[in-house]
Amino acid sequence: xxDQEALASVLDAVRDAVPTLRANGAEAxxxxxxxxxxxxxxxxxxxxxxxxxxAHGGLDLGVADQFKVIAEVARGCPSTGWLxxxxxxxxxxxxxxxxxxxxxxxxGGSTRVSIVFAPTGTLAPVxxxxxxxxTWRYNSGVLGADWDLxxxxxxxxxxxxxxxxxxxxxxxxxxxDDWHVSAGAATGSCTTTAQDVFVxxxxxxxxxxxxxxxxxxxxxxxxxGRNYGLLGYVLSGxxxxxxxxxxxAYELFLERLPGRGITYTDWTDQKLHPLTQIQVAxxxxxxxxxxxxxxxxxxxxxxxxxxxxxPTDEEKxxxxxxxxxxAQLAKEAVELLYAASGGSVIRREVALQRFHRDIQGFSxxxxxxxDANLExxxxxxxxxxxxxxxx
Numbered sequence: 001x002x003d004q005e006a007l008a009s010v011l012d013a014v015r016d017a018v019p020t021l022r023a024n025g026a027e028a029x030x031x032x033x034x035x036x037x038x039x040x041x042x043x044x045x046x047x048x049x050x051x052x053x054x055a056h057g058g059l060d061l062g063v064a065d066q067f068k069v070i071a072e073v074a075r076g077c078p079s080t081g082w083l084x085x086x087x088x089x090x091x092x093x094x095x096x097x098x099x100x101x102x103x104x105x106x107x108g109g110s111t112r113v114s115i116v117f118a119p120t121g122t123l124a125p126v127x128x129x130x131x132x133x134x135t136w137r138y139n140s141g142v143l144g145a146d147w148d149l150x151x152x153x154x155x156x157x158x159x160x161x162x163x164x165x166x167x168x169x170x171x172x173x174x175x176x177d178d179w180h181v182s183a184g185a186a187t188g189s190c191t192t193t194a195q196d197v198f199v200x201x202x203x204x205x206x207x208x209x210x211x212x213x214x215x216x217x218x219x220x221x222x223x224x225g226r227n228y229g230l231l232g233y234v235l236s237g238x239x240x241x242x243x244x245x246x247x248x249a250y251e252l253f254l255e256r257l258p259g260r261g262i263t264y265t266d267w268t269d270q271k272l273h274p275l276t277q278i279q280v281a282x283x284x285x286x287x288x289x290x291x292x293x294x295x296x297x298x299x300x301x302x303x304x305x306x307x308x309x310x311p312t313d314e315e316k317x318x319x320x321x322x323x324x325x326x327a328q329l330a331k332e333a334v335e336l337l338y339a340a341s342g343g344s345v346i347r348r349e350v351a352l353q354r355f356h357r358d359i360q361g362f363s364x365x366x367x368x369x370x371d372a373n374l375e376x377x378x379x380x381x382x383x384x385x386x387x388x389x390x391x
Contacts, residue, residue, distance in 0.1 A: 003059075003060075003062070003065065006046070006059045006061070007059075007061060007065045007068065009045075010045050010046045010047060010050065010059070010061075010069055011069065011072055013041075013044065013045030013046065014042070014072045014073055014076075015072060017038075017041040017042065017045060017076065018072070018076035019076070020037065020038075020041060020076075021038055021041070021073070021076030021077040021080055022077060022248075022351055024037060024038055025077050025079075025186075025351055026348060026349065026351075026354075028079055028080070028185075028186035029185045029186050031186075032179050032180070032185050032186060032188055033143050033186060034077070034079060034080050034083065034144075034186050034188075038077065038080050039144055042073065042084065043110060046059060047069055047073065047084060047088075048087060048088075048091070048110040048112055049109055049110045050065070050066055050069055050091075051066060051089070051091040051092040052091060052095075052109060052110065052111065053095050053102070053106065053226070055219070055220065056102060056103070056106035056107075056109060057106065057108075057109030058109055062225065062226070062302055063228060063233055063236055063301050063302055063305075064295075064298045066088055066236075066237065067236055067237070067240040067298060068240075069084070069088070069240075070084050070085045070088060070237055070240035070241055070244060071240040071244030071247065072244060073244065074240070074241045074242075074243075074244025074245045074247075074248065075244045075245070075247045076248065077186070077248075078184070078241075078245045078248070078354065078359065078362070079184055079185070079186035079187045079358060081240075081241045082140065082184060082358075082362060083140060083141045083144070083187055084241075085238060086140045086141040087112040087114070087141055087144075087145065089234045090113035090114055090115040090141075090145075090149055091111060091112070091113045092226075092233065093113070093115060093149055093165075093210065093230065094106070094111075094113050094147065094149070094167060095218075095220060096205060096210050096213060096215045096218070097203065097205055097215065097218065098202045098215075098216070098217035098218055099217060099218050099219055100202045100217075101167055101202050101203045102218065104203075105147055105167065111146050111147065112141065112144055112145045113145055113146065113147045113148070113149060114140060114145040114147070114149065114170075115148070115149035115150075115165075116136040116137075116138065116139050116148075116149070116150055116151060117151050118136065118137075118151060119151040119152055119153050119207075120135060120136050120137070120151075120152075121133060121134020121135070121136065121152035121153070121166075121194060122134055122152055122153055122154070122155075123152045123153070123164055123199070123204065124154070125154065126198070128198075128200055128201060129198060129200040129201045129203070129204065130154070130164075130198075130199045130201070130204055131196050131197070131198060131199075132150070132152060132166050132168065132194045132197045132198075132199050133194055133195060133196060134150070134152055134193070134194055135191060135192070135193045135194075136150055136191065136192045136193075137189075137191045138189045139189055139190060139191065139192045140184075140187045141187065141188070141189075142173075142175055142188070142189075142190060143175065143188040143190060144188070145170050146169070146170060147167055147168065147169055147170060148167075148169075148170050148173060149166070149167055149168075150165065150166050150168060150192070151163060151164070151165050151166075152164055152165075152166055162206065162208075163206075163207040163208070164205065164206055164207060165204070165205055165206075165207050166199045166203060167203040167204070167205075168197060168199060168203070172194070172197050173192050173193065173194055173197070174193040174194075175190050175192050175193075176190055176191040176193065177190060178190055181361065182361065183357045183358050183360055183361020184361045184362055202217070210230055211229070211230045211391075212229065212230070212310045213227035213228065213229070213230065213310065222308045223305075223306065223307060223308030224305070225302070225305050225306045226305060227305055227308070228302075228304075228305050229301060229304070229310050229311045229316055229319075229391075231319075231320070231391055232297065232301050232311060232315075232316055232319040232320075232323075232391075233301060235319060235320065235323040235324075235367060235368075236294065236298055236301060236323065238323065238327065238365070238367055238368055239290070239293075239294045239297070239323045239327055239330075240294070241362065242326065242327040242330040242331065242359065242362065242363075242368070243287060243290050243291050243294065243326065243330050245330065245355055245358065245359045245362075246286075246287045246290065246330035246331075246334050246359070248355055249334040249337055249338070249355040249356065249359075250283055250284065250287060250333065250337060252351055252352045252355065253283075253337040253340070253352060254280070256341065256345075256350075256352070257270060257271050257276075258271065260342065262342075263343075276340060279336055279337070279340045280337075282333075282336060283333040283334075283336050283337050284333075286329045286330070286332055286333040286336075287329070287330060287333050289326075289329050290326040290327070290329040290333075291326075293322045293325060293326040293329075294322075296322060297318075297319045297322050297323055300315050300318075300319065301319070313380070314380045314386075316386070316391035317376045317377050317379065317380040317386040317391060318377050318380065318381075320373045320377060320391070321373050321374045321376060321377025321378070322377070323368070323373070324368050324369065324370050325373075325374065327363060327370075328363070328368075328370045330359065331359050331360070331363045334355060334356050334359050335360075337352070338352060338355075338356040375387070376388060376391075
């Protein structure tokens, strides 16, 4: 099966699952975690093999194809789309670990990995590895993950510190049921704690090296077409979730439109009103523009990876700005459609209100803060340095 045949198979199965994902939305929010049915449908579709290297039985899809998969899932359910983004991008991150670790993580060819970038733990060197202690909040997807990537600080003998990322089985961690939120409720982004967990050396890498796919002791180095710039790759997945949510909201708006009047006016069919037509066109163009910006980023990431290179710092800075602005455009499209939906849209059984709340919540994530990311992009556009190492 070629890459495109594999992609088509996954996308067809996900499209078939979209009605079920939408139907399960209210239940997912109520229980603060997506139903098992959602995971089973995506697993059967091959979604969780998308980022697994071919050498370990995965589909090994490129970043642009992964974007399509994430967006399609998000079109059905925002929280499930967000989780898919986390699981796929984190699974790719696991491919940066030594071969021994990869064999452990990818043993079944399908896996789910979560990640927390904030280094709120510590690693203490011991014989054969490290002892991990710490607490990590906002651990999206940990409730359904097999493995967890946790950033932590280690103190070296000379007194300097370094940020490392430990790869840990979720079964060795304590997960606290503390996710009570108004947006993204079904992501189950619970607090996770490690208490003196032993992590073997082959399951720990330097964040600095991982950021540029420069980790060693693995066979998949070089111009494989999959050694992306880490942050740009993750941000592309985030953007996929946003554009998918916006596409779903657009479809839900159009589904509710036929026969809807405009209360306290003579308009008996909202779609006949010129303002509604302008609003629909504006929303559609914002979504298309968001996808267009994302395509520019995806092209840079793939071109560099095919050549065995990393994007330049300037390119990375532009990717940060473009992905954040794409997310903003997607959010604005949903806001516009929500505002044009009348008072009944606030009812819990109307799925559009959940799409609206979820995209609002996701837009507060530090990775997609519009102004912070546009500042980074703007600095390089005017000839300055990016002002941050986090590229």
